[in-house]
Amino acid sequence: MDGVIVIQDLTKDYGKGRGIFHLNLEIKKGEMVGFVGTNGSGKTTTIRCLLGYIKPTGGKCYVLNMESWENASKIAKHIGYVPGEIGFPDLPTGTAFLKGQAEFFHIKDMSYVDEMIKKLQLDPRANLKRMSKGMKQKTALVAALMNNADILILDEPTTGLDPLMRIAFIDMIKEEHKKGKTILMSSHMFNEVEDTCDRVVLISDGHIIDVADMDKIKNRKIKDFKIEFNNKEDYEKFKKQKYKIIRDQKQYNQVTISIMDEDIDELFKDLKDYDLKFISEVKYTLEKYFREKIKEKEKQNV
Amino acid sequence: MFSKALFKQSCKANGIMWITITIAVCIMLACLMMISGGGNLGEMRTGITNTMVQDTMDKQIQSRALNYYNITDNTLEIINSYDSPNPTNVFLLTDLKKYIDEICQSNNYQEGTDEYNEVLALVYGTIIDGIDIGLDYTYLTKPIDMKDEVYMREYASSFLSSNMVSEQNVDKVLNQLSQYSIDEEDYKNLTYTNEQGQEVSRYTGESGKVYIKDLSTDSIVTYLARLEYELESLDPSDPSFTEQENAIKNALIAEVGESFLSSLPQSVGESLQELGTMDLFNLITGSIFFKVAGLLLPIIYIIMVANNLIAGQVDSGSMAYILSTSTKRKQVVYTQATYLVGSLFLMCLCTTAVSFLCFMFLDTSMITMTYGELALLNIGFFITLFAISGISFLTSCWFNRTKHSMGIGGGLNMFFLVATILGLFGSKVLPSVVRIDSLNFFNYCSIITLFDEMSILGGTTTFIWKLAILVVVGIVCYVIGAEKFKRKDLPL
Secondary structure: OOOOEEEEEEEEEEEOOEEEEEEEEEEOOOOEEEEEOOOOOOHHHHHHHHHOOOOOOEEEEEEOOEEOOOOHHHHHOOEEEEOOOOOOOOOOEHHHHHHHHHHHOOOOOOHHHHHHHHHHOOOOOOEOOOOOHHHHHHHHHHHHHOOOOOEEEEEOOOOOOOHHHHHHHHHHHHHHHHOOOEEEEEEOOHHHHHHHOOEEEEEEOOEEEEEEEHHHHHOOOEEEEEEEEOOHHHHHHHHOOOOEEEEEEHHHOEEEEEEEHHHHHHHHHHHOOOOEEEEEEEOOOHHHHHHHHHHHHHHHHO | OOOHHHHHHHHHHHHHHHHHHHHHHHHHHHHHHHHHHOOHHHHHHHHHHHHHHHHHHHHHHHHHHHHHHHHHHHHHHHHHOOOOOOOOOHHHHHHHHHHHHHHHHHHOOOOOOHHHHHHHHHHHHHHOOOOOOOOOOOOOOOOOOOOOHHHHHHHHHHHHHHHHOOHHHHHHHHHHHHHHOOOHHHHHOOEEEOOOOOEEEOOOHHHHHHHHHHHHHHHHHHHHHHHHHHHHOOOOOOOOHHHHHHHHHHHHHHHHHOOHHHHOOHHHHHHHHHHHHOOHHHHHHHHHHHHHHHHHHHHHHHHHHHHHHOHHHHHHOOHHHHHOOOOOHHHHHHHHHHHHHHHHHHHHHHHHHHHHHHHHHOOHHHOOOOHHHHHHHHHHHHHHHHHHHHHHHHHHHHOOOHHHHHHHHHHHHHHHHHHHHHHHOOOOOOOOOOOOHHHHHHHHHOHHHHOOHHHHHHOOOHHHHHHHHHHHHHHHHHHHHHHHHHHOOOOO
């Protein structure tokens, strides 16, 4: 197996249809993979299986070719983990906590930790219990990155952060990615993983719906344009053209068309003859992509 | 097997609680030992016993004095029925002998017994003053008028007092008193203040003689006064006059002679007796501290810390930080168990040190406990805590939620403690006056009962196998807990 993380037919059945069922996934070295799904869809369960915290009822998952449940303590060395629910040990300050963690890792040199703290603008001297959500997340991230593990697993790391903090946080993760680390980040927000990840896995009700390659989505051959005309005649006239109309809004004299990249030139030439109010590209998002996928799946099931 | 970093973390997280609870337990132990062994309680106990003994003795003396007075009275009546009473008159002597036999028969005194001889001496002595029948008559004033009440009173009380302080009778009394755990010294220490303001012995020696004589005389005077008053209401012409007179006499004698102890219901009297023989130091230090009161704080420590060590960290999610540092679960559970047992062991070392230190300052003459027994009590204390911590550790490993771990493990342990407290009121260590036997049932539903402090203090060996059971319970709980933790799913 080439993948750093390999999930094979992984099943954890909690009964009553809850849990995860027959997941298959392979994450290559240096890849950054997003893990998207609604609350309770099985993201955290999958991550717990990967880390060897829970024993799967079926299938296996491997990290660096080691079976997770059997080798939980060995693979832990290679994984930096930021849990979804941050609960720190009963220690007075962030500094005490980070020092304690360093002791667990047998790290004597704290310069890397200090560097990260500086970069994150974190004040670890604060009382652990009274830290804000953002500070806790930062502290947890520092603890996870401390031993410079090759693999980073983050469980909804940005939940509860304000937008500015979120950007800083994501930047930090991106930087780690640039260093060549393999990253698995779960989220319930599409736009977050959209910008950062190479691939995005969509999970719903314990099943992987689709694995999307962000490259393909970003550089899609087909583009959508929304065009509004100033008068009805032009609108009616345009509708008779050969373009594929995916949405038609009569009351605004507005159409949305779908067009191949190479035809765009022609479209603009055609549009010279019309009296336009505006034209804008409708961005194709991951969310849209997944909606389509889920719709497809539902159709199949029916 | 052992994670130093985790151990350090556990010490930091629970150290303050350990220190506070250890200090509290040690102070409590020191105070209890100093109070119960300081002699105050012993003195109080002796005080209670002495008061009771003294009261009983006084009443006995008073009742006897009245008896003697009556016998003397009756004897004089016989003597006065003769015109010229003469000790050499054979008929008179035969009459007196008849009277003696009558008394002895009604009281079931066999010929030749001490009681028989006493009656004999009393009756004959009334007339044959000075005849040597082995009794001391120096206090007997000369009979001037044979019908004189004063003479009879003097005679009866002198007879009684000289009789009471004779060596032979003192020995007999001491023999009787030994059941109240009163020895010769205690008996001699029963004192009163005489006219010169000196503290003198109540029932022995010359001063005792004076005391007994005064007491007897007083009681006879009181009796006569009351008798006179009671008889006034009777009609002498009534044919049943003599019968009524006797009834009144008997009632009065019984009333005077009623002692504190015999006026109480028998069971209470017995329990007071028991109170006299009880070892308060053993009860308070052994049964109350090491088995009940001293366990409370360490059990609270165990419930909180056992939960903090495993379930609390799983519940809050902080266990993830330990496991993500490639610390094995086996290491986690082994380290945490070591911390829990180690901290309890240290706590018990502290109590051992404190109890030994206090013991050195105590007046050991009042205490039957030995250093060995004290050490065994501390060992038993540790083993009991070990078993209890096993239960809490097991539930902490078993459940992922603090509320379940604390609720079940802590609830069970608190139940054991409460059952032991209730059971204490029904256990044999308490004197029966405060014991409620039906509560002994609770002793059968608590594992703390297996810490058999009565066996340790009583010098028997049953405590060994009982403690062995506790050790097994503890080990089994720790092992099951560890195995469960290694295998279970962790929601981290």
